[in-house]
Amino acid sequence: MPGPDVFDAIASPVRRALLDVLAGGARSVHDLAAPFEMSRPAVSQHLRVLREAGLVAEERVGRERHYRLDARPLRAVADWTGHYERFWLRHARLLRELLEEEG
Amino acid sequence: MPGPDVFDAIASPVRRALLDVLAGGARSVHDLAAPFEMSRPAVSQHLRVLREAGLVAEERVGRERHYRLDARPLRAVADWTGHYERFWLRHARLLRELLEEEG
DNA sequence: ATCACCGGTAAGGAATTTCTTACCTATTAT
């Protein structure tokens, strides 16, 4: 049982691309799979990972299943990277100061 | 050659913990490995992943190697999650409005 | 009723990850 971890879920470029598509609105699995050079079951399996991480929710509509984005778990990622913001800001500041000294 | 991907590098809880430690300042491998119930080579291998992702830099000092954080690649992660901020904010707003209607 | 479509699950294989122990070099200490 490899826990539904959001960091793990977004580690895959395919899954990030799926989320990016879903940011444009809910989609059927068929539509989601279309742009990928991958079998449809493979996409289904990626969707399962996203579902278990809480990043997507499915809604049955007729014989289709519409997946919609649930971005809330991404807050954990944003919060974590946020702790590092000061480091790259400091880096940028030092670089700017260095250039000013020279120029 | 499994490209040095930052999303992949931070997918591991161990590697995130290593970065968290390094946020407190540069450390030798010995010190970095101490808190983990893992062999030292295992930590070395995690450090390699972080190094290839550009998240840490090593500096030789005597017979030690000091690793220091380089947070810059994390900007890519922060930027990516940033695109989703409006979604979880919208979610929070809708929830708030719902509660106000009821209360 | 039958057929087509949507999409999930199962089984299996190749590749990757993540650990271990063993070993090696470089540097410092005695």
Next chain:
DNA sequence: ATAATAGGTAAGAAATTCCTTACCGGTGAT
């Protein structure tokens, strides 16, 4: 010079990932 310390790399095992094909149950169309 010899011994101890720091830490990278190699080889191999176990677990996991990520794809494939085959198959299945629902739902809608004819």
